[in-house]
Amino acid sequence: MPLLLCCDDETGPAGRLLTALRALDGDDAREPWTLAVIDRHRFPDGEWRLRLPACMPAAVAVYRSLHQPNEKLVELLLAAPAARELGAQRLWLVAPYLAYMRQDMAFTPGEVVSQRHLGRWLAAAFDGLITVDPHLHRVATLAEAVPLGDAQALSAAPLLAQAIVARRPGALLLGPDEESAQWVQQAAATVGLQAAVCRKVRRGDRDVQVELPALDVRGRAVVILDDMASTGRTVARAAAALRAAGAVSVDVAVTHALFVGDALAVMQAAGVGEVWSTDSVPHASNTVALAPLLAAALQRSVRSVAGSGTAAGAACR
Numbered sequence: 651m652p653l654l655l656c657c658d659d660e661t662g663p664a665g666r667l668l669t670a671l672r673a674l675d676g677d678d679a680r681e682p683w684t685l686a687v688i689d690r691h692r693f694p695d696g697e698w699r700l701r702l703p704a705c706m707p708a709a710v711a712v713y714r715s716l717h718q719p720n721e722k723l724v725e726l727l728l729a730a731p732a733a734r735e736l737g738a739q740r741l742w743l744v745a746p747y748l749a750y751m752r753q754d755m756a757f758t759p760g761e762v763v764s765q766r767h768l769g770r771w772l773a774a775a776f777d778g779l780i781t782v783d784p785h786l787h788r789v790a791t792l793a794e795a796v797p798l799g800d801a802q803a804l805s806a807a808p809l810l811a812q813a814i815v816a817r818r819p820g821a822l823l824l825g826p827d828e829e830s831a832q833w834v835q836q837a838a839a840t841v842g843l844q845a846a847v848c849r850k851v852r853r854g855d856r857d858v859q860v861e862l863p864a865l866d867v868r869g870r871a872v873v874i875l876d877d878m879a880s881t882g883r884t885v886a887r888a889a890a891a892l893r894a895a896g897a898v899s900v901d902v903a904v905t906h907a908l909f910v911g912d913a914l915a916v917m918q919a920a921g922v923g924e925v926w927s928t929d930s931v932p933h934a935s936n937t938v939a940l941a942p943l944l945a946a947a948l949q950r951s952v953r954s955v956a957g958s959g960t961a962a963g964a965a966c967r
């Protein structure tokens with residue numbers, strides 16, 4: 651029976667994923683998914699001691715959304731090979747938010763291309779990866795960043811589009827930069843809304859300039875759609891420009907609600923009304939549950955590996 655592993659701080663979303671997996675499998679599933687929590691102990695000096703179930707089935711998926719990623723990456727560094735030692739034969743990582751994807755080139759000499767190196771490391775540690783709206787800008791597919799045969803980049807854009815159109819029918823969907831075009835176009839096509847994209851210049855972490863597209867937004871309800879908001883400055887600059895140009899309302903929909911520090915306050919001060927997000931990153935704005943999407947992808951992957959759900963791991967025999 652396949653096993654889902656999570657840490658104690660993510661039993662909520664991992665539990666929702668388990669429920670969705672079991673719903674997909676139906677009541678008569680011979681081998682229902684089970685969930686186990688990785689026991690974490692932090693030593694006084696900050697190091698982790700992790701304890702996994704001593705007997706692993708062949709198919710194991712680890713749920714770890716990689717916001718605030720640095721500590722979590724150490725957990726995965728330890729847990730993935732340990733899971734194999736304990737019997738896992740196929741190991742998936744379900745990371746609704748995949749960190750370090752924006753550093754996809756050396757912007758100055760000597761800068762580490764984090765996307766490439768984290769991607770290679772994840773590909774060595776896991777057999778499959780499922781994530782949502784990874785920030786892929788200069789590469790076309792997730793497998794280019796994380797070189798795995800089973801690298802699934804799901805999109806929340808259609809789900810966010812449904813949430814938007816239910817609340818703001820007739821809204822203009824606006825991507826705050828060129829990179830957001832992929833999500834904005836997909837969302838707009840799903841529900842038949844008009845879409846446009848801004849131009850952005852970033853000078854620093856909190857220093858961005860956003861130029862609106864040549865479009866009359868007077869009297870329009872506008873929804874800014876992006877893969878993520880971090881400091882909220884990108885959204886805030888776009889919202890302020892939209893308000894100045896006569897938009898009647900500006901709301902925000904993002905897949906990943908990172909919203910660090912004063913992000914929400916800055917966005918609200920710039921004229922943002924409501925904020926909607928997926929539950930890839932736990933936040934008060936979470937509106938869209940990703941569990942059904944993730945479950946379908948994980949079930950597909952596990953079933954594509956013949957016998958992976960049935961064989962007992964070596965340590966269990």
Ligand code: R5P
Nearest residue numbers: 829878879880881882883884
């Ligand atoms: C990058 O291009 C992303 O799509 C977001 O636009 C960006 O990460 C937002 O960052 P911030 O909220 O810090 O402006």
